[in-house]
Amino acid sequence: METDVNSIDRVLPSKGKKREWVYAKKPSGNFYNLRQWVGYGLLLFLFGAPFLKIGGNPFLMFNIIERKFSIFGNIFFPQDLHIFVFGMLIILVGIVLFTAIFGRVWCGWTCPQTIFMELVFRRIEYWIEGDWTQQKKLNSGPNTDSRAIKKLLKHTIFLIISFFIANIFLAYIIGIDELFKVISDPIDQHTTGFIAIIIFTLLFYFVFAFVREIVCTTICPYGRFQGVLLDDQSLTVAYNEKRGEPRGKQRKDDDTPKGDCIDCGLCVHVCPTGIDIRNGIQLECVNCTACVDACDTVMDKIGKPKRLIGFYSLGQVEGKKDFKKSKTRHYIYAVVLVILTVGFVFMIFNRSLIGGSLLRATGSTYQMRDDGTVSNLYNLELLNKSGKDISFEIEPQSDNFKIQLVNSISNLEKDGAAKMSFFIIGNPKDVKKYKTDIKVLIKSDNKVIETLKTTFISPPGA
Ligand code: SF4
Numbered sequence: 001m002e003t004d005v006n007s008i009d010r011v012l013p014s015k016g017k018k019r020e021w022v023y024a025k026k027p028s029g030n031f032y033n034l035r036q037w038v039g040y041g042l043l044l045f046l047f048g049a050p051f052l053k054i055g056g057n058p059f060l061m062f063n064i065i066e067r068k069f070s071i072f073g074n075i076f077f078p079q080d081l082h083i084f085v086f087g088m089l090i091i092l093v094g095i096v097l098f099t100a101i102f103g104r105v106w107c108g109w110t111c112p113q114t115i116f117m118e119l120v121f122r123r124i125e126y127w128i129e130g131d132w133t134q135q136k137k138l139n140s141g142p143n144t145d146s147r148a149i150k151k152l153l154k155h156t157i158f159l160i161i162s163f164f165i166a167n168i169f170l171a172y173i174i175g176i177d178e179l180f181k182v183i184s185d186p187i188d189q190h191t192t193g194f195i196a197i198i199i200f201t202l203l204f205y206f207v208f209a210f211v212r213e214i215v216c217t218t219i220c221p222y223g224r225f226q227g228v229l230l231d232d233q234s235l236t237v238a239y240n241e242k243r244g245e246p247r248g249k250q251r252k253d254d255d256t257p258k259g260d261c262i263d264c265g266l267c268v269h270v271c272p273t274g275i276d277i278r279n280g281i282q283l284e285c286v287n288c289t290a291c292v293d294a295c296d297t298v299m300d301k302i303g304k305p306k307r308l309i310g311f312y313s314l315g316q317v318e319g320k321k322d323f324k325k326s327k328t329r330h331y332i333y334a335v336v337l338v339i340l341t342v343g344f345v346f347m348i349f350n351r352s353l354i355g356g357s358l359l360r361a362t363g364s365t366y367q368m369r370d371d372g373t374v375s376n377l378y379n380l381e382l383l384n385k386s387g388k389d390i391s392f393e394i395e396p397q398s399d400n401f402k403i404q405l406v407n408s409i410s411n412l413e414k415d416g417a418a419k420m421s422f423f424i425i426g427n428p429k430d431v432k433k434y435k436t437d438i439k440v441l442i443k444s445d446n447k448v449i450e451t452l453k454t455t456f457i458s459p460p461g462a
């Protein structure tokens with residue numbers, strides 16, 4: 001994939017150069033209408049999901065502080081790391097497959113950064129400061145009262161929206177119930193939560209008011225990986241050079257045949273990353289299709305077929321006559337994705353409701369008892385992952401052993417943990433070697449919900 005150096009200079013100034021602010025013309029057209037539906041639907045989901053609960057658990061929660069995650073109402077703890085890693089792998093392979101087929105459509109259509117920037121913050125800017133030429137005039141004009149009021153209004157609204165986004169962002173981390181406590185309780189009871197909201201608010205405000213398209217063109221690693229993920233079959237927004245060139249308006253006194261591009265510059269003016277798609281496929285293009293809409297309008301006006309700029313495969317754009325028709329890479333990704341998904345579903349449905357660790361007490365050995373039996377002391381840690389309160393009991397799997405509790409615990413609260421100690425008692429006559437593998441069953445409602453392995457030590461056959 002070729003990268004146009006001038007376009008990089010426009011969005012990411014090289015040393016000594018000032019950043020050129022991108023004034024994007026207000027987009028309109030069929031793709032933009034569709035993009036708005038998709039974008040507002042996703043915003044609804046983004047703002048609504050923290051309020052959803054399944055079985056009393058958050059629909060989605062990523063509590064990295066307490067290392068507790070809720071995905072579709074299933075609670076995951078660090079003990080479920082393998083399932084979590086599988087989930088992450090599914091997302092990763094899904095993105096790779098999606099990118100290989102549809103190019104960077106994720107960036108322009110579904111990424112929260114683009115949705116907030118283009119469908120929320122930029123729209124407010126259009127509403128207050130006008131379209132791109134008026135914004136340009138306002139910024140280069142004198143410091144008038146009207147300009148100060150517009151700027152104050154815009155930045156106040158930006159801050160308020162950033163505050164809401166910060167709250168929702170925090171709700172995904174600590175859950176909506178905790179967030180309500182942070183908001184409603186006295187500040188000194190939730191200083192960390194309060195500081196987090198302030199920091200996130202300022203961060204979002206800074207990103208959407210100032211950093212803007214640089215997130216997509218420079219900061220986001222996904223954009224940087226495009227070259228590796230795309231192949232000849234991948235669809236991308238591109239300019240049909242063969243049809244468009246030589247560009248320019250056909251003058252009456254000029255016999256030189258012209259292409260379909262009349263060089264109106266509309267596709268450049270609407271571009272939110274400030275590039276000219278006619279210079280070839282560029283890393284900065286987020287496939288938002290604003291230029292497709294703009295150019296289609298022009299083609300309609302001059303009576304030429306649409307899609308001078310449109311979705312083309314990389315092979316088509318680069319004019320490769322023999323570009324690979326094979327979709328082998330896509331099939332391989334799809335098969336890997338299916339295998340991972342099946343594995344993930346299997347693990348979710350076979351996940352233990354209780355996480356446990358059973359260890360013989362550190363430094364202890366066996367104890368001979370007066371009645372001739374032998375005992376070992378164990379420490380047991382249990383974690384309730386079921387999302388509800390659980391009553392349980394423990395018993396050895398083999399009838400040759402008995403359990404004597406040191407501290408008796410038989411209930412685990414939802415998401416609660418418990419530590420207990422107990423002796424396992426056996427008859428040395430039943431033990432054939434010094435160290436015997438044994439299993440301890442955790443039962444609830446007479447059903448085994450977890451089986452823990454450990455070893456029992458005893459002088460054999462004593
Ligand atoms: S909008 Fe279309 S016609 Fe106008 S400059 Fe861009 S490619 Fe050419």
Ligand code: SF4
Nearest residue numbers: 271285286288289291
């Ligand atoms: S070149 Fe077109 S599709 Fe790419 S970012 Fe600019 S307007 Fe969007």
